[in-house]
Amino acid sequence: MKKVTVNTLHSMKKDGEKFACLTCYDALFAALFAEAGVEVILVGDSLGMVIQGHDSTLPVTMDDVIYHMQCVQRGSEGSLLIADLPFMSYASETQTLENAARLMRAGAHMVKLEGGAWIAESTSLLAERGIPVCSHMGLTPQSVNRIGGFLVQGRNPEQAESMIEEAKLLEASGASCLLLETVPETLAKTISDTLSIPVIGIGAGCDVDGQIMVLHDVLGISPITPKFVKNFLAESSNGIPGAIAAYVEAVKNGTFPGPEHSYD
Numbered sequence: 001m002k003k004v005t006v007n008t009l010h011s012m013k014k015d016g017e018k019f020a021c022l023t024c025y026d027a028l029f030a031a032l033f034a035e036a037g038v039e040v041i042l043v044g045d046s047l048g049m050v051i052q053g054h055d056s057t058l059p060v061t062m063d064d065v066i067y068h069m070q071c072v073q074r075g076s077e078g079s080l081l082i083a084d085l086p087f088m089s090y091a092s093e094t095q096t097l098e099n100a101a102r103l104m105r106a107g108a109h110m111v112k113l114e115g116g117a118w119i120a121e122s123t124s125l126l127a128e129r130g131i132p133v134c135s136h137m138g139l140t141p142q143s144v145n146r147i148g149g150f151l152v153q154g155r156n157p158e159q160a161e162s163m164i165e166e167a168k169l170l171e172a173s174g175a176s177c178l179l180l181e182t183v184p185e186t187l188a189k190t191i192s193d194t195l196s197i198p199v200i201g202i203g204a205g206c207d208v209d210g211q212i213m214v215l216h217d218v219l220g221i222s223p224i225t226p227k228f229v230k231n232f233l234a235e236s237s238n239g240i241p242g243a244i245a246a247y248v249e250a251v252k253n254g255t256f257p258g259p260e261h262s263y264d
């Protein structure tokens with residue numbers, strides 16, 4: 001696959017071309033994703049739940065993400081690699097810069113931070129120093145205890161309005177893209193239409209620029225299956241490679257996510 005950069009995603013948004021993203025934790029899946037044309041790979045802290053067997057992402061450490069980033073980087077060919085800054089690894093400015101640098105040295109091309117207005121300062125510090133940032137808003141799993149569960153976010157008008165304002169602030173602070181998790185599709189569309197940076201959705205409807213799913217959800221082996229999950233392996237006539245190819249195609253031709261995978 002031709003090397004995907006932050007500019008590729010920006011051009012795709014401008015041209016109205018959807019891009020496909022998946023989480024990944026090892027080298028062979030990373031290679032398979034390149035063959036299937038997955039533009040963006042996320043080494044997500046979801047690894048705490050799908051690899052390590054925890055019931056949240058909170059126990060994941062910097063060393064865990066670095067280990068999986070290094071594995072993915074060895075297999076990857078051309079996909080843009082994003083790495084999660086795990087829980088409490090960006091609580092201060094110094095910590096944010098040091099930990100983001102560790103992820104970039106391990107092979108990441110971009111780092112992802114969960115939060116709204118409160119990560120604006122960190123976003124500009126990183127962007128000014130050459131580290132692209134993906135901001136993660138909506139359902140932010142690292143805050144599951146404050147939120148009170150893995151719940152849809154932005155359902156009431158005040159919350160929706162403040163999410164729009166925070167998204168604009170993060171773009172102005174230098175974020176290279178925004179990930180929206182588990183929000184009503186109309187809100188995701190408004191945010192995507194308002195911002196010039198690419199917006200990636202998971203449980204955010206089809207009117208955003210790219211889609212992401214957790215690999216284990218695509219393969220139908222996660223114990224928890226929220227509404228936005230689709231098992232692509234169930235319909236594949238070519239096993240796992242067929243499931244990944246079907247996911248990429250469905251994202252690109254706009255058939256996934258459908259209304260049955262979205263919130264309103």
Ligand code: KIV
Nearest residue numbers: 023044045046202212
């Ligand atoms: O950690 C992760 O895999 C994520 C996705 C759910 C988007 O943040």
